[in-house]
Amino acid sequence: MKHLSVIILTYNSEKDIYPCLESVYQHNDIGEGLEVIVVDNQSEDFATMQQTIAQRYPQVIITQNTHNGGYGQGNNVGIRMAQAPVIAIMNPDVRLMQPIFAAALQALQQDTIMCGGKQMHTPTQLGWSYAFDYNAMSFMQVPLRNIYKRFDYYDYRHMHLSGAFFFIKKGCFEEIGMFDEQIFMYGEECDIHLRLRKAFPKKKIQFLSIPYLHLSAERPFEEKRYRQLIDADLYVCRKHGLSVAHYLRIRLFALRLCLLRCKLQGRGHSIEAQTYPPMIQITKEILHTL
Numbered sequence: 541m542k543h544l545s546v547i548i549l550t551y552n553s554e555k556d557i558y559p560c561l562e563s564v565y566q567h568n569d570i571g572e573g574l575e576v577i578v579v580d581n582q583s584e585d586f587a588t589m590q591q592t593i594a595q596r597y598p599q600v601i602i603t604q605n606t607h608n609g610g611y612g613q614g615n616n617v618g619i620r621m622a623q624a625p626v627i628a629i630m631n632p633d634v635r636l637m638q639p640i641f642a643a644a645l646q647a648l649q650q651d652t653i654m655c656g657g658k659q660m661h662t663p664t665q666l667g668w669s670y671a672f673d674y675n676a677m678s679f680m681q682v683p684l685r686n687i688y689k690r691f692d693y694y695d696y697r698h699m700h701l702s703g704a705f706f707f708i709k710k711g712c713f714e715e716i717g718m719f720d721e722q723i724f725m726y727g728e729e730c731d732i733h734l735r736l737r738k739a740f741p742k743k744k745i746q747f748l749s750i751p752y753l754h755l756s757a758e759r760p761f762e763e764k765r766y767r768q769l770i771d772a773d774l775y776v777c778r779k780h781g782l783s784v785a786h787y788l789r790i791r792l793f794a795l796r797l798c799l800l801r802c803k804l805q806g807r808g809h810s811i812e813a814q815t816y817p818p819m820i821q822i823t824k825e826i827l828h829t830l
Contacts, residue, residue, distance in 0.1 A: 543573035544641055544707075545622035548630050549614040551581040554589045556632040556755075561597050564630075569639035577601045579618040581608040612719025612728055619718055622710060631704045635753040637663070644707040647746050654708040654736060655746040656701035658692070661757035666690065670699045670747060673730050674773065675782050677790045682797055694747035700733035701745065704754045715739060720779075727772030734780050761815040763822065770826060788827040795820045 546564060550557050557578065568574050578593065578600055580586050586604055593602050601621065605614050615629055626648055628641075640657055647655045659667030666689055672681055676698035688694075716735040719728055736745065773791075777784045795816050802813035 541573065542575040542622075542624040543570055543645055544626050544628060545575040545577060545618075545624040545710075546628045546630055547577050547579065547615055547618035547622065548632055549579050549581060549611060549618065550583060550589070550632050551608065551614075552583045552585065553632040554583070554585045554592075557589060558592065558596065560630070560632045560634060561593070561600065563634075563636040565597065567636040567639045567641075569642045570645065573624075574641065575601070575622065575624055577618045577621055578603070579614050579621075580604045581610075581614045609721060610724035611726075612723050613721040616718045616721065619710065619713065625710055626707060627710050627713065628707045629703065629705065631754065633755040634705045635755065637751045637753060640748065640750045640752065643748055643750060647748060648707060648709055651743055652746045653712045653740055653743045654701065654706060655748055656706040658747075658749050658751045659702050659704065659754050660751050661754060663753070665757065667754050667757070668702055670694050670701050671729075673698055673700055673733060674777055674787050675734070675780065677787065679790065679793055682790065682794045692747065692749050696745035696747075697737070700729040701747065702754070703729040703732075704756070705752055712736065712740060712743075723772050723775060724768065725772065726769040727776045730773075731776045731779065734776075757812075760811070761818060763818065766819055766822060770823065774826075785827065785830055788823060788830075792820065792823045792827065795823065 548557065548560060561576070564576060576599070580589065580602070582605060583589065590602055593600050603617070603621070605617055619627055626645060628644070637660070644655055656669065659669040661667045669689060671685070716739050720731055723731065733745070773787060774784050777787050799813060799816035799820070802808055802810060807813055
């Protein structure tokens with residue numbers, strides 16, 4: 541009997557998927573209760589990846605999507621295949637640092653319907669394990685969010701977990717319609733959280749202070765990807781009746797604050813600092829078109 545189905549969506553992810561799978565099996569603490577499903581969104585290297593995974597990890601179920609329908613649609617393919625009552629959504633650039641599966645299953649036995657771990661960009665650099673929902677964002681919360689994450693402060697009523705790696709009861713996820721396939725990429729976390737809170741107001745979403753790596757800190761800035769992120773977030777705002785202008789103003793404030801922090805810390809020429817000016821400019825342009 542399978543207790544947990546881990547779903548990993550790939551798209552031209554051959555360099556990431558093998559170390560990802562290695563970390564999954566290295567830190568598997570539930571034995572034969574683990575099911576791993578890899579769904580590929582029409583990668584150019586699918587044939588090679590399929591053959592390599594079959595040789596190294598014959599227990600992994602690997603399938604190719606009929607088309608690249610985006611992050612949510614591809615993950616939904618894997619969710620429908622999953623045999624376990626609990627699923628984990630995992631990006632291929634995630635690496636487990638220690639066992640987490642048993643702890644997640646234990647958390648989900650009670651009145652918790654979703655949980656996630658502590659995201660790290662490096663073994664010493666904190667990532668973003670959670671963020672405020674768009675309906676809870678305020679100017680006061682922006683400077684506090686670094687303090688919240690440093691002290692592992694999480695309020696499931698107003699914060700959504702990172703979508704890079706999370707656990708959820710399959711039945712509850714199916715009840716709210718799984719991933720919204722109108723969202724190609726980004727924005728899924730807040731949308732899922734708002735729908736879960738509406739459908740299951742008495743249930744909890746839990747943060748587990750068990751670290752995992754998400755290797756996303758050094759991604760170079762891409763205007764197309766950033767505009768895609770904004771478009772997805774604005775779709776979620778409109779879907780849930782939230783103010784688009786308010787969301788953009790808060791984002792603009794947060795970006796300016798992050799840029800200032802980098803300069804004050806002497807990191808004005810870092811890769812991180814260099815991404816903020818174009819993001820600020822694009823956000824201002826979108827805000828002015830409203």
